[in-house]
Amino acid sequence: MDNRVVITGLGITSSLGHSLDEVSSALAQGQSNIQLQEDNKQFGFQSLLQAMIPPQNKYKIERRKKRFLSESAIYTALCWLKTVDENNLDPQQFTGPDVGIILGNDSSAQPLEDLVATLQKYKETHFLGSTMVIKVMNSCCSMNLGPLIGAQGINITASANDASGAHALGYAFNLVKSGKQQAIITGGFQELHWIAMASFDALGIFAQSLEPKTACRPFDGERIGTVPGGGGALLVMENLERAQRLGHKIYGEVIGYGFNSGDKSVAQYERCMRKALHNAKIDPNDIDYINANASGIAADNLEAQAIYNVFGPQTFVSSTKSITGHELWMSGASEVLYSLLMMRDGFIAPSLNFQQNNDIPHINIVTETLQRKPRTVLSNTFGLGGTNACIIIREY
Template sequence: MSGIYRPAQLPLLVSHYTATSCAGIGNEALAESLRQRRGGLVRDAFAETDLDTFLGPVAGVDDIVLDAPLAPFNCRNNRLAQLGLLADGFLDQARLAVARYGAQRVGVIIGTSTGGVLETELAYRHRVPQTGALPSGFDYGATHSPYSAVDFVRRLTGARGPSTAISSACSSSAKVFASAARMIAAGLIDAAIVGGVDSLCQTTIYGFNSLELLSAQACRPYDPDRNGISIGEAAAFVLLERWPGRPDAGGMALVGYGESSDAHHMSTPHPEGLGAQIAMRGALVSANLDASDIDYINLHGTATPSNDIAEGLAVSKVFGMTPCSSTKGATGHTLGAAGALEAVVSILALREGMMPAGINSRRVDPTLNVNYLLENRLAEMRYVLSNSFGFGGTNCSLVFANVAGVSDLLRERDQEAP
């Protein structure tokens, strides 16, 4: 451990968590997919597109019916959010936290890259012929706006504390954890409902296609033959609370976060991953850990040639041969929801004592010099790091720990405190 004393703003208790993606609805389905090395990507099965690519749609989204008071929020993104909130009893637990702390003391921070843009795409198909006006029933604020998902979650849970949407491309729902930690440290709130939700739409699918970043195969992160991403959708949520005196044996925690903005290029990462290095080192300092303390790294691992090279160089520089993998071969790249989804993957890795292998990848690119897992590995772990890097150089790394890891951190902190 680094021996650098930090204020007691961390750890934060991860009391409840859930993830829904094409790999399954809820934690058990996701964990089983990872155990079986089974993904949910399918050849373009989204009715709105006709490209030769693999996508990760979530089954049952269009079967969700919102309650009448929430009808203005009806769009694919919010239906996906509700499907995710209902999994693992998360919505009930969030409401209990609101009742326990008080509505004003629970914040809501949600990451998304495009919000409900599909609803706007559909509205444009039904413009008034004479004027070009959008249909009268179209409500941008309740559907397309990035804040729509935040408002929707607030209304479902009853939380009334400080709330915000974060839209920083693919790091969006990793940064929500850092924002929540700062709000709790500042005394603004006692708990936060954080997460990410992003749904399939033409804007992202055709946008990435125009950048020549879509693969015609299920994505293969860190494989020498990788040639692009597979876009998925997901809704993942975590309830963060102030650390209690005596957590239960299965307790998990957020113990560190690091952020950076290298602004190297609008869509291409810094070739040496300098921003990624800054974010990862910042997460270690925040957690009061050394690189050698991290047992497993959940990589951003998008399967584009340049992204995997940049991240691989950064990981090799900071961590050497720490075991790592990308789970995007199972879930697809869920864009603004990826940070929260893979935070839950990291928590499940700690819970299951399993480092999940990357799937679809057959070999590891030897030029990347990382210990990339092609087979699941059972191991006792205390600390897991999760990376999320977005367009424009918006980077975020998170460190999660099990109760044994937190106990060690708190013991060292008590010994070093003046």
Template sequence: MSLPYKVAITGIGAISVLGITLDEISNSLKQGKSGIAIDPERTELGFESPLTGMIRGFSSKDWLNKKQRRSMPDYTIQAYAASVQALSQSGLKSEDIQNDESGLIFGCDSSCIAALEQVNLLTTRGATSLIGSGTIFRSMTSNITMNLNTLFKTKGAAWTISSACSSGGHAVGQAFNLIASGQQERIICGGAQEINWQSMCSFDGLSAFSTRISNPQQASRPFDSERDGLIPSGGAAAIILERYDLAEKRGANILGFITGYGFSSDGEHLAVPSDTGLARAGAKALKQAGLYPSDIDYICAHATSTIAGDAAEAQNIKSLFNGCSPRISSTKSMTGHELWMSGASQVVYTTLMHQGGFIAPNINLKSIDSNSEGLNIITKTDNSGPRNALLNSAGFGGTNSCLVLSF
């Protein structure tokens, strides 16, 4: 389907377990450096797995004052910081985004810690009037866009997409569609995920997490025959998307393009992904981009290091790319599973790969799983960047998002 406008990426930003600046993140990707560690508190609390992605060196106080932070949990402040990074890179000034043609769309599917905080405050203080006004906003899933809208004073789109682990991918995809169709001129989009034990305790109880605690940095093993589960992670990623003709006119540095967005749902199982869902979404994304499978030279895989998930994605890739051999890696081998953030962080990571002229490795792949045999999975840094990349993300309930990035 042909759309009226091309959509350019003019800025990226992230607060990640791989680093809190773009240079740090790019270096970690290139070096295959893991951001996974053991959380001692989870060990003390009786978690089956104390493993988690860990953000180091980030202080909320460096970005916002106490009054501003009152209505914002950590992940929203990280989303703000990532957005400021992206806006700075884009060259857009405050007045350029304070209008009806500038919007905000982020992916986020829960706000666990804030809801628990208000219950604890009530228990401690003994009256609802003593909880504080900021807590109602902190506990809303739309917390990111409502706060960023107030801070940046954008007047266009302002909403949050909730679709499990494909939330970030769908947020970028919808932003792309709104700009490509002429409904918005520029959008700050992305995804964020809280990192705390409170949001992960029930998930841990499902035995879904890796228990390879003897070497945390080798615990996330997408496509490996000895993988034993994912590692929870998070942070925030932000992308500035603009109508290409307007970005070019103002002399913006064009980092790349979103050229296709595809989506699908499995319509099958609540937690087990299908063998067709991602392939159908990928086919839609390729069609919109006007590309064939043979045009894709890199797949940033969703692969989270779970037995069923990696196997299903491998089958989907084989089905869509039958006869083709694009390079494949899962950045989750280094970051762990960034959940609601992951579809957006893939855009940041892949753009950094293009800028640096490399493909990040799928680390910890020692013995390829039989379901993944025949795939061109990169285990060492490839010193040739992506030209056309397909980014996969999938979530509970069988919701799938695929993005095509072209450089």
């Protein structure tokens, strides 16, 4: 018999803040931290916009351990410390072979700048030391978190560009549901280093605007591109029996995971959402909120049409990317976390800067904070290159 899978811990590092309450408040107020990143001028960026992560001093990583950590891996370690602290979890309960780690990440560009600088200065590879080989791997996040926690089950990184975090959650869900793992620490992470963002800027997909607060306009007919964001989102998944036995707080239940790949099209997006619904054994009418993938680019129209085809005009829809920017590799995980905070605190966050779009069917886009608890949520992630993932969560 399949296990029920619940989420019992959340940890976040994002442009909206460093605690769950800070992030929930920013979502409810539609308060973004998108700013101009002037440092990127020197690298010839077309867009200077970025969702900036505020500084924090509460959580510290030992200097000895930090030597092995890339930017994304630092976010990972911080998120684990926050998860334990904010959710009153006992770290000893997440050691051993029944607990695994599956994280979403698709770059480790930040250490490459140090690597190249070292080779140019010393002309010999041995000056790179023993830590560089770990820091430049996409799996740096999961590779370091395992020993930090003491988890000895599965330890892998899902690399699927924008859908990395969502697929990490989906894989974790399947393994806990099947009983192959009792608990999995999962999530997604995104570095903000300029090397990680330069190739995206070259595509012209970042909004070229000097007005940070109105630059990101998902679904809007006058949208001009997305805005990069980053940080990390960590979620603890456990089977229900274990969570109850250990007395863990339950934020919500994961009930569905749909995935596919192919061309960016209405048909593919629609198929992915229907697969998630089928996996969850629910009907479209059971979904009362969709956290859309829309980020302010051309493909927003495709998603709008696919949502209309599956759900019609009534289901509430918004894109938290209008507040956070596009958090890329972490977005599929962070947007599930944001949805769980809305579920906890009884509101639906607005889709900022949407006015009208005559090229899409009428879907119920929330433009101002709605004081209504979402009880069953679909979170869409449609990645670059056509890798798609949809996660369904519901109130427990």
